[in-house]
Amino acid sequence: MEILNYAFMQRALLAAVLVGITAPAIGIYLVQRRQALMGDGIGHVAMTGVGLGFLLTWSPVWMATLVSVLGAVLMELIRWYGKTRGDIALAMLFYGGMAGGVMFINLAPGGSNANLTSYLFGSLSTVSESDVTAICLLAAFVVLVTVGLRRQLFAVSQDEEFARVTGLPVRALNLLTAVTAAVTVTVAMRVVGLLLVSALMVVPVAAAQQLTRSFAATFAISVALGVSVTIGGTVTSYYQDVPPGATIVLLTIGAFILLSLLAAPLARRRARALAAAQPAADPAECKIPATRGAADEVGV
Amino acid sequence: MSDESVISLRGVRAELGSRPVLRGIDLTVRRGQVVALLGANGSGKSTAVRTIIGQVPVTGGEIELFGTPRRRFRDWARVGYVPQRTTAAGGVPATVTEVVSSGRLSRARFGVLRKADHEAVRRALDLVGMADRAKDSVNALSGGQHQRVLIARALAAEPELLIMDEPMAGVDLASQEVLAQTLRAQVAAGATVLLVLHELGPLEPLIDRAVVLRDGCVLHDGPPPEAVGQHALPGHDHVHPHAPAGAEPIRTGLLS
Ligand SMILES: Nc1ncnc2c1ncn2[C@@H]1O[C@H](COP(=O)(O)OP(=O)(O)OP(=O)(O)O)[C@@H](O)[C@H]1O
Numbered sequence: 216m217e218i219l220n221y222a223f224m225q226r227a228l229l230a231a232v233l234v235g236i237t238a239p240a241i242g243i244y245l246v247q248r249r250q251a252l253m254g255d256g257i258g259h260v261a262m263t264g265v266g267l268g269f270l271l272t273w274s275p276v277w278m279a280t281l282v283s284v285l286g287a288v289l290m291e292l293i294r295w296y297g298k299t300r301g302d303i304a305l306a307m308l309f310y311g312g313m314a315g316g317v318m319f320i321n322l323a324p325g326g327s328n329a330n331l332t333s334y335l336f337g338s339l340s341t342v343s344e345s346d347v348t349a350i351c352l353l354a355a356f357v358v359l360v361t362v363g364l365r366r367q368l369f370a371v372s373q374d375e376e377f378a379r380v381t382g383l384p385v386r387a388l389n390l391l392t393a394v395t396a397a398v399t400v401t402v403a404m405r406v407v408g409l410l411l412v413s414a415l416m417v418v419p420v421a422a423a424q425q426l427t428r429s430f431a432a433t434f435a436i437s438v439a440l441g442v443s444v445t446i447g448g449t450v451t452s453y454y455q456d457v458p459p460g461a462t463i464v465l466l467t468i469g470a471f472i473l474l475s476l477l478a479a480p481l482a483r484r485r486a487r488a489l490a491a492a493q494p495a496a497d498p499a500e501c502k503i504p505a506t507r508g509a510a511d512e513v514g515v
Numbered sequence: 516m517s518d519e520s521v522i523s524l525r526g527v528r529a530e531l532g533s534r535p536v537l538r539g540i541d542l543t544v545r546r547g548q549v550v551a552l553l554g555a556n557g558s559g560k561s562t563a564v565r566t567i568i569g570q571v572p573v574t575g576g577e578i579e580l581f582g583t584p585r586r587r588f589r590d591w592a593r594v595g596y597v598p599q600r601t602t603a604a605g606g607v608p609a610t611v612t613e614v615v616s617s618g619r620l621s622r623a624r625f626g627v628l629r630k631a632d633h634e635a636v637r638r639a640l641d642l643v644g645m646a647d648r649a650k651d652s653v654n655a656l657s658g659g660q661h662q663r664v665l666i667a668r669a670l671a672a673e674p675e676l677l678i679m680d681e682p683m684a685g686v687d688l689a690s691q692e693v694l695a696q697t698l699r700a701q702v703a704a705g706a707t708v709l710l711v712l713h714e715l716g717p718l719e720p721l722i723d724r725a726v727v728l729r730d731g732c733v734l735h736d737g738p739p740p741e742a743v744g745q746h747a748l749p750g751h752d753h754v755h756p757h758a759p760a761g762a763e764p765i766r767t768g769l770l771s
């Protein structure tokens with residue numbers, strides 16, 4: 216494969232695979248706790264980090280990690296202590312984060328919104344050696360948390376109140392989920408961009424759900440799907456000269472539609488197989504006694 | 516031994532949305548007792564239960580679990596909890612086994628479930644009669660089946676204390692009988708139970724004491740309401756198993 220001869224493509228593909236694994240791996244817990252848009256919120260906050268990185272001439276990836284982790288912790292705190300209008304506080308955080316990014320990057324010497332664009336929509340070809348190192352370290356952390364603590368995170372995301380009674384450190388696990396989501400956002404930032412990050416966290420999980428009944432299977436299929444679309448999107452963008460982030464997201468949505476269409480016939484086949492396995496168990500239709508017996512005769 | 520209080524609330528107050536919901540509740544459940552918490556909708560039953568498990572912060576009073584102040588209580592494997600719920604389904608499909616397994620986490624080290632843990636999960640599913648649905652998604656269950664899964668989840672840790680908030684809501688009579696049997700076996704094995712109920716139903720013979728709440732205050736603490744009228748009749752002289760507060764409750768039949 217000639218595509219692998221270029222160092223920049225090797226880096227791009229490695230980054231793409233890591234994003235394909237990590238985004239659905241943490242996304243599944245966000246979807247489970249019905250915070251599917253949390254990734255989007257963190258993405259907006261991360262913009263301030265990128266802007267600050269340019270202003271202070273620090274690595275934008277590490278700066279974005281720092282700021283989005285702080286933003287995620289703040290969101291979690293708002294969820295605890297927030298009174299009635301938690302949504303308004305969150306909205307302020309989203310838009311404040313975006314405005315902060317634009318402001319800082321324009322204050323930076325020689326900076327303009329053009330620098331921001333590669334972070335907003337992803338820019339695989341400019342992924343540097345040091346970016347790859349950062350992405351690998353962060354991805355390792357995300358995998359460690361989402362796989363190593365899967366039972367704890369499952370319990371807390373399924374039913375927080377019950378999890379407390381099993382003695383799990385609920386607040387710490389919630390914070391860890393938020394921080395891991397923030398880290399994933401910065402891992403994915405260079406590949407799909409901050410504005411499209413959330414799609415990779417949510418859509419593969421939604422697509423996998425069309426086929427599955429268990430959490431474990433949903434996890435496995437959504438990660439497999441994530442890796443397929445990120446590799447597919449990266450390769451396509453190389454040959455067709457289309458933006459990788461958008462390609463990946465469109466492929467993911469395509470997979471979702473395909474699996475939704477497949478789901479109904481698959482479920483029907485599964486039901487038929489089940490019925491064949493235990494024939495007399497439940498007939499498909501209710502049986503009404505066909506013949507009228509003597510007991511049905513009504514005397515006049 | 517049976518004098519040991521497993522749950523003890525003294526003057527517990529709690530607020531929700533800065534409105535007082537509990538206004539000084541006293542409640543003691545001793546080892547081996549089955550106590551029903553009764554009261555109208557909104558009387559504070561769920562709130563009382565949720566202060567015990569630490570889900571609702573208290574604004575006054577003291578709570579002890581197994582003789583330890585609740586703040587310092589860490590031994591959660593001894594407690595099984597069934598929340599009042601219409602559904603336990605999250606945003607991602609999960610099987611009955613997966614949900615019930617999370618009830619076993621309190622006994623598992625670092626969240627690793629061993630063979631014995633998986634067996635305990637299977638036993639819990641058997642107890643509520645849901646073993647045949649173990650691999651089904653909880654999203655595909657009826658309300659009553661769902662409730663039985665939540666009960667199995669609480670039983671999975673093999674707790675000494677069961678706290679159940681309306682465990683029979685939406686469960687058909689036949690399944691209620693099954694669950695009553697299950698509970699009877701748990702009590703016979705030494706379990707202590709605090710349940711929120713609206714009707715005593717098939718559980719009636721199990722219940723030692725009823726505590727009735729009204730507007731966040733304890734209105735009645737003693738024999739279950741049904742018994743009150745009959746046993747309050749003059750000339751009623753047999754030794755009632757539900758002795759007045761402070762005295763040792765006399766157990767009949769259930770415990771050896
Ligand atoms: N989150 C909340 N914020 C404010 N008030 C609340 C909240 N939850 C419950 N309340 C109020 O607290 C009171 C007690 O509620 P609680 O859930 O303890 O009642 P309950 O006795 O369990 O009723 P039910 O039989 O309907 O389950 C009610 O008046 C209710 O309006």
Ligand SMILES: [Mg+2]
Pocket residue numbers: 560561562599680
């Ligand atoms: Mg209630």
